[in-house]
Amino acid sequence: MKAATPAEPRRAWASGFTLLNDRRFWLAFAFLVTLLGFPRGMLTGWITRTGEVYSTTHPGGGDFIVFWIASRMLLEGHLSGLFDPSQFSRYIIDLYGSDFGVRWLYPPHFLFLLAPLGLFPYLVAYGLFMGGSLAAFLFVAARVWGDRSVALWLLIAPVTALGILIGQTCFIVGALFVAAIYLWDERPILAGILLGLLTVKPQFGVLIPLVLLLERRFLVIAVASVTATALIGASILAFGIEPWRAFLFGLQDPTGAILLSERDAFLSVQMTVYGAARYFGLSFAAAAGLQGMSALFAVGSLVYVTLSSARRDTKAAMLVTATYLTLPYVLYYDLAAPTFVALWLYFGHGRRARPGIAVSALLVGVASISFINGAATTLWHVNVAPVAFLALAVFLIWSVGRETSPGFDRFENARP
Template identity: 30%
Template structure:
């Protein structure tokens, strides 16, 4: 290390730990070493502990195999049996879950019928094979998207070591696929607009996260990508009708008010699970009106930021990071696994910072503290502090602080007046 740094190099010493907050090269080396250990451990634990078990319904941890994916498998099985609309009837869906995985498996089905397409594909497999296939697909999409966005193998390794990856794999959730598709769309939008739009449109299974990108495409005049996005979403809707009929759509639309009651008004899953602006206001004791107002303000700010950056910023990494950081903040419902787009957002921010001369102090702090996301929900339970929202907001503010000054000043036309 340079003598001018004033830090004596002692392996394992306090000075080395402090240097992580001041030296980018040392922080990167530490991240690579940690990721080289954590990434394979994460994958082995996720696949071995959560993908298999002593019986077909439970993994080695004693949980329902596939966890959240169990209800996807059941919904897909009912769709294959010609009863796709059953999953939107809560009592019937819970009975189907109990029959397949036991009475402790209780989830409400809120996905639009387009998600029945992959669900039916998974239901054609046994539950254990389905969860292994889903984890493999999630990793493939997320890994490919991270590499396309960064072009760096070490970035992929560091991304895979993030605790949100382990969270999504063990929950059997779709956050990694969502993050991967959004990353590909945000990265390819100017080079391959049709492909970018396709990726954005494929997120239609998660409307609360899918709605952000097409609005930004519309506001910034990216017509090809917008057309591909809307066309893809429409094709998915029509495919679901062709495969399963109109009944699932009627049931889905009918149950939207019940979804609002369960997830937002009653917070049936717990106030500690929703890291959105809406959920944060409810967590700290605010009423419904205050929660809606806070969410509206945050969502409006994210659209304004994304529009400004995507209209004028030339740095593709910062543009992509802005969209990836905005999408979670704009969502009404944000469980921990849907924070996954923040992983590529922070990595793209770090790459942009490196090209611009180095990380700022608060950016480096964000990179160091990001692994604490694994403890967010227990910390929220114990303290009542909305750590998930604060992390998402901090990421967005760091990206905004880097992206907004990177925009060229507007050209001001001048008119010469005769003397």
Template identity: 30%
Template sequence: MQRIRLYAAFVLLVNIGYFSLRIWFGCVDRIPNVSPPGWDFAVFWSASWLALHGPAASVFDTALIERIALPLQNMLPTPFVTPWTYPPTFLLVMLPAALLPFPVSCFVYVSAGIFFAYHLCVRILPAVQHPSWWLPVIAFPALWVAAGAGQNSFLTFGIMGLGLIALDRRPWLAGVCFGLLAMKPQLGLVIPIALLFGRHWRAFVSASLTVGVFCALAGLVLGFDTFARFAQALPAFSQFVVEYSDRWPRGILTVFGAVRHFGVAVTTAYALHAVVATLAAGAVAWLWATRASLDLRASALVLATLLVPTYVMPYDLLWLGLPILWLVRDGARNGWLRGDGVVMVSAWLSPLIFYTPGDWAAGIYVPVIVFALLVVVVRRCLAQRVAHASDCASTVSACERSGSNVYSR
């Protein structure tokens, strides 16, 4: 543990250094195209402002939203546009944001998200409250990336984790949590597979109803035309991602993005991505159908959620904290296998790719690490099944010997 704290202290200094540079060059010295903390929240706040001051559907007008967001981001217009690509459900969540000045709103939003996420971490692994654990948790690079961006990762992290914790004892609450992820639909693609193969019918029904109510409420408040505009904007953004996928700064953190970086054709890239996504979804289906432990089932679901979409960004890697916590808990209960620690540490370090120069495209290696961690989960499940079968066989053998001795007497 002492060595882990030492490494975590070094990474924490790197995080603080990068964050400080962002503040200095983005807020104080104001070098163009160096964004201060809250660069992604600037888009959320701008969308809120447009929705509060005019038709909510205007948030899908990139020219309008960039007029507000780019000055907040300290950015000049570039080919990498700053569009609003979220569904009306998330716009409903962010609607009050512009009621406060941008810096205050960003601070409140990020602080509340961090508090929610930390509370969830304590629920998963109570040892996080101990001072010896604070350093590895605070130094987790994805925490700084998500906080610096002002992203919604803390909110979705907490909702997903709470849903998985509540699933066995409070399935209706779990379903509500899963349904709320409709604010970022790509993060809910694998959840139906887990619920159906795990035979969690009440949670599945609850999630479906929540999605319906959430969408209806968003339509009533913002106007149902926002869904039509979202449907129109999504293909354009997808085409933009495909067009720039082979030269995306730091790479797109998926199999699709990785193979596109190496010049593979779009069709082949989609096919290779589909193979890995199918394997990940298959692992989830197997673990949930066979009722593996919650630690392993939940870990597999989160990891597959990061492998199935074709578009994942560095701030989304905050979700890696969930399987890391669950695997630490599982390791404390069932012991460790050789190589587990190396993969887990690699996953913990992987968000550092955000600090690398954009032309390095270091993110292309992230899906390899995420898939390796999924292999760790599957291997641990198989090893535990073998150990359990061996224990049962030993118990039966002992009982037979005991019965034979009694009979012989």
């Protein structure tokens, strides 16, 4: 029998640690650490604390109070007060003794989705809204992915815990955004309908028309336009023109107060270049200038990637990334779509080769950025969230060169 060389015992010893070489282990480990520690201390402490970002002086769900109150006001015939910040505040104070600093900032046709919630007690409505929207997001993710495995990862992802605890619209936005851009090749009519529905939070579709025009997806554009027009028209028929006038011209003060806020607790959970610059202490003008530069870089990068012959999933990832680099206002619960993109790239979905260690670490960071940013703001008073999106954009630009090179494997160039 051949004697073992000195290298063989080392290989045998290393083989006992194959779990540590499994990217599923490291992703699960990162998500576990996040769930135990985001964003400022142990999770249980975060749930029960009170303050500017989250409050437990009313039943759970944090921001869900906005949607439930909106439904109640609509059903009780107080629609005009919904778009009046002072009346909206008084309505909440009458119920809970404090308005928690929240306001209604959404277009009138969003009320079609929210109207039934006011028929139920707060906690029942909260469960229905969050449970239904999360189920929709997981269904869409599994449909786009091709199997249910991604749903398990999304269930333990930071965005899911944050979305549920805060009671926000992240799952609705994620489902509409992901389904539309990943399915518009095979289901252009459905994609157009979903993009029309995405106008309930229109800022997340800011770059989609550009991509649709560059790729000459005129059917998607037409269906999305018809869907959005129908929703707006239906809301005018149902509620009148006044809510739209108030939405377009009457919410400048609360919107401006959000963008001009100097509260550290608020700026520390913004995921944008503007938010990071303001948190660092820069003036509004300087932060806006940096945000403008970020938007120019994002749009230029998006045009370059879209017009290239790179893989379809690379283009979809660039659209999501560019959107988050363009918007001046994104909070830490608005990360459903970037989390899906990070998982797709991290597992090398539909590809022969998975990313290396450095890129894998970046993608885990993007999927866990709420915790990483929470730790960075706590320890060093630095908002690092936009750095992750900038790095992801650079990686995707680099990927175009690789995917369009003459020696690139044809299998890799095929659409997933």
